[in-house]
């Protein structure tokens with residue numbers, strides 16, 4: 148595996164036990180993985196990055212893994228991913244690690260690492276941040292993290308977007324963090340109150356699908372692209388159907404209206420094509436790799452089923468792995484379930500003019 152000069156602390160930790168075995172296992176797994184994944188997207192790209200205050204830092208980086216992809220159970224075999232999850236969310240038992248939220252944290256931060264953006268002079272914006280745990284991990288490693296959300300409003304106002312986060316983020320921190328390095332602001336993703344090009348990195352996890360209509364989502368994507376500086380890194384995680392789906396944005400909106408929100412609610416699940424046209428293109432940013440759209444068959448071994456009244460079941464009868472989901476509803480006497488979906492990571496950069 149080609150190495151870039153950036154050394155990950157998690158990598159050191161992951162390989163500390165038996166470096167040659169851990170590395171060998173992962174390389175072996177990855178080679179197997181390549182047989183069922185789209186092999187052509189396995190060529191990790193070199194990405195041009197830089198820092199406006201440090202022109203000597205303009206350089207190419209080689210990404211260490213595929214980041215523009217669906218969450219796959221096999222990704223948790225990567226010892227570096229596992230170690231990163233354990234750093235960000237300490238105390239998980241091995242089964243609970245296999246959750247797509249943890250995958251989002253790991254893929255975001257490993258991407259930022261590869262881009263050279265985990266540094267003490269870097270400023271990062273989170274959009275639709277809630278009180279996500281990764282904010283505290285980042286605050287311990289970069290100059291500034293600004294978390295934005297419509298705290299106290301909407302259906303998340305008493306959950307992820309609890310208003311208390313504005314005045315007392317420490318109340319949500321699972322470990323000690325550098326409080327001066329995290330700022331929390333009430334802000335609508337559709338109107339980010341920052342000048343163009345003002346952040347080295349921007350990210351949004353499990354949020355853009357909740358921002359509203361197609362036009363709202365497009366507007367928020369544009370805003371994230373606007374406030375990123377050239378050469379900076381963007382990572383948007385959202386939800387994507389597995390395989391082809393006829394449930395385009397238009398059909399989902401119609402279904403949602405037709406069933407009074409019982410089938411999809413007001414949230415969006417994207418098709419692979421929709422990810423590009425509704426998120427990536429409006430950002431004006433470039434994906435750092437082609438989108439890898441397939442997942443291993445074992446990823447769907449335990450499908451999480453979202454039932455009505457917020458009840459949750461699973462096809463395997465267990466909580467984890469929590470990677471692939473579907474919604475299941477009874478419409479009158481007919482049981483109906485949606486196509487399966489999982490998280491997707493869209494890692495992007497802003498090209499230099």
Ligand SMILES: C[S@@+](CC[C@H](N)C(=O)[O-])C[C@H]1O[C@@H](n2cnc3c(N)ncnc32)[C@H](O)[C@@H]1O
Nearest residue numbers: 275276277279296297303307308335336352354
């Ligand atoms: C599922 S939660 C995810 C929160 C957090 N990113 C996480 O991963 O735990 C979705 C978040 O999107 C936020 N949100 C919804 N509409 C928004 C908007 N217009 N502007 C900013 N945030 C919004 C919600 O308040 C909520 O915190």
